[in-house]
Amino acid sequence: MNDYNFAYLDEQTKRMIRRAILKGLAIPGYQVPFASREMPMPYGWGTGGVQVSAAVLTPEDTFKVIDQGADDTTNAVSIRTFFQRTAGVATTTATRDATVIQTRHRIPEEPLTEGQILVYQVPIPEPLRFLEPRESETRKMHSLEEYGLMHVKLYEDISRHGHIATSYAYPVKVEGRYVMDPSPIPKFDNPKLGEMAAIQLFGAGREQRIYALPPYSQAVSLDFEDHPFEASKADHPCGMCGAVDSYLDELIVDDAGRRMFVCSDTDYCEARQAAGHKGKDAA
Amino acid sequence: MTPLLSVQNITKRYGAHIGCADVSFDLYPGEVMGIVGESGSGKSTLLNCMAGHLTPDAGQVVFDTRTDGPRDTITMSEPERRMLSRTDWAFVHQHARDGLRMGVSAGGNVGERLMAVGERHYGDIRDKATDWLGRVEIDAARVDDRPTTFSGGMQQRLQIARNLVTGPRLVFMDEPTGGLDVSVQARLLDLLRGLVRDMGLSAIIVTHDLAVVRLLADRLMVMKSGCVVEAGLTDQVLDDPQHAYSQLLVSSVLQV
Numbered sequence A: 001m002n003d004y005n006f007a008y009l010d011e012q013t014k015r016m017i018r019r020a021i022l023k024g025l026a027i028p029g030y031q032v033p034f035a036s037r038e039m040p041m042p043y044g045w046g047t048g049g050v051q052v053s054a055a056v057l058t059p060e061d062t063f064k065v066i067d068q069g070a071d072d073t074t075n076a077v078s079i080r081t082f083f084q085r086t087a088g089v090a091t092t093t094a095t096r097d098a099t100v101i102q103t104r105h106r107i108p109e110e111p112l113t114e115g116q117i118l119v120y121q122v123p124i125p126e127p128l129r130f131l132e133p134r135e136s137e138t139r140k141m142h143s144l145e146e147y148g149l150m151h152v153k154l155y156e157d158i159s160r161h162g163h164i165a166t167s168y169a170y171p172v173k174v175e176g177r178y179v180m181d182p183s184p185i186p187k188f189d190n191p192k193l194g195e196m197a198a199i200q201l202f203g204a205g206r207e208q209r210i211y212a213l214p215p216y217s218q219a220v221s222l223d224f225e226d227h228p229f230e231a232s233k234a235d236h237p238c239g240m241c242g243a244v245d246s247y248l249d250e251l252i253v254d255d256a257g258r259r260m261f262v263c264s265d266t267d268y269c270e271a272r273q274a275a276g277h278k279g280k281d282a283a
Numbered sequence B: 001m002t003p004l005l006s007v008q009n010i011t012k013r014y015g016a017h018i019g020c021a022d023v024s025f026d027l028y029p030g031e032v033m034g035i036v037g038e039s040g041s042g043k044s045t046l047l048n049c050m051a052g053h054l055t056p057d058a059g060q061v062v063f064d065t066r067t068d069g070p071r072d073t074i075t076m077s078e079p080e081r082r083m084l085s086r087t088d089w090a091f092v093h094q095h096a097r098d099g100l101r102m103g104v105s106a107g108g109n110v111g112e113r114l115m116a117v118g119e120r121h122y123g124d125i126r127d128k129a130t131d132w133l134g135r136v137e138i139d140a141a142r143v144d145d146r147p148t149t150f151s152g153g154m155q156q157r158l159q160i161a162r163n164l165v166t167g168p169r170l171v172f173m174d175e176p177t178g179g180l181d182v183s184v185q186a187r188l189l190d191l192l193r194g195l196v197r198d199m200g201l202s203a204i205i206v207t208h209d210l211a212v213v214r215l216l217a218d219r220l221m222v223m224k225s226g227c228v229v230e231a232g233l234t235d236q237v238l239d240d241p242q243h244a245y246s247q248l249l250v251s252s253v254l255q256v
């Protein structure tokens, strides 16, 4: 690890990223441009999140990485190993032991606490992009609070599917001001965004944007009066730990195509099993 | 009576080239003003200056706002001007695809302005969109279809519905019937005339087609090389043009 500066990035770069983070925290939900650096991993592997983590990590931190809720995917392992090597920080898979958690596509089930930082990997930071591709125009829409277009997207959803079919990257309005893409977390996680005790930081590497939610921010999921937001999930208990309140992945468990629903948050599931909870599919 | 729109000495240059020069006129509530002239005479430049799409080099565009009375829209803040463009103003482009969202259903296109001003009841928005499709003679069954599946005439009617749904007080139109087949043009003109009458719309219509202004406009301005060379009641100008250029235009000697 002595070949690298602490957490890989040089101090100058980290200061630049921290300034972007501080600005993001000062203007919740606002996308702050930053000069994204080349990282020794491809875009799409969370280079935005990695740069944010690099800027906030201290030697005393304990680091956790999840990918779709799991600590053991290739992506999660490689990022965790990266900071083990370049920052020498302690790592963990236990949500409550971590001080910095980098995540792709999930918010841990266990409520986060003050003093923790949740770092999201963001592929596309601009919630208005899909209907308005012009960056000059979306920037203006944010600055003038012209968000009618977000509801056009939801309108289209309902007219096509009979309900709001958007189930990931479901837009929220932050503190009554900026509309924000919460990254491709399932909308089940949206209610956790608001009033969270931890600091939430969002990093988009390819798009060079950082945005943030300070602790206890308000984040309201957009909807219609007659089609209110619903934080849906598969209507099953977890097959392994029996949890009825956690977000589930559907797995095909044998050649006969038998299905099983299990917690996507592996730490949550394992902790419940260790505490004696048992689902119907548990061995 | 206070003019709805008072245009004073509008000049727009493109570098050394004149787009339009020193144009002034008043438009009163319920009036339709036609602007005619050959291609390149500055009609679109003038319209875009009035609608806030271009910033003129000189002049004022004073609009009688609902809340604060007459205001110069050129010097008002951009948020205020953009708010006007999606509430009290409407803009119908010659090419429907410039004024529509081609990837969004007909209902979504019409509903957008409603949502932009804060409507949040899906059922109500859809009902209003469907009602407006009917008013522009589009089958309600097409409400979920994208404009890409519509004919040119239908796209133009959809663009009109999308613009009128919030009950604007002033409609800007740039060659609204241009690029359409003659038979389709006639139907669109009839429809526009009906809407203008029923809604008591105030409008400014730019066209090089004298038939359009004959049918829709109360008053007429004739432009040449960026300047207004003649203005007056439509019938007067068309039946008894004073300026040599207007005479040429009316006698169809000019192929415009």
Ligand SMILES: Nc1ncnc2c1ncn2[C@@H]1O[C@H](COP(=O)(O)OP(=O)(O)O)[C@@H](O)[C@H]1O
Pocket (backbone or CB within 6 Å): B014, B017, B018, B019, B020, B037, B038, B039, B040, B041, B042, B043, B044, B045, B046
């Ligand atoms: N963006 C531009 N840059 C330079 N010149 C322009 C531009 N737009 C229009 N013009 C010129 O300004 C004059 C008026 O154009 P325009 O307003 O488009 O006329 P019209 O709508 O009557 O055809 C023309 O000579 C045209 O070539």
Ligand SMILES: [Mg+2]
Pocket (backbone or CB within 6 Å): B043, B044, B045
């Ligand atoms: Mg033109």
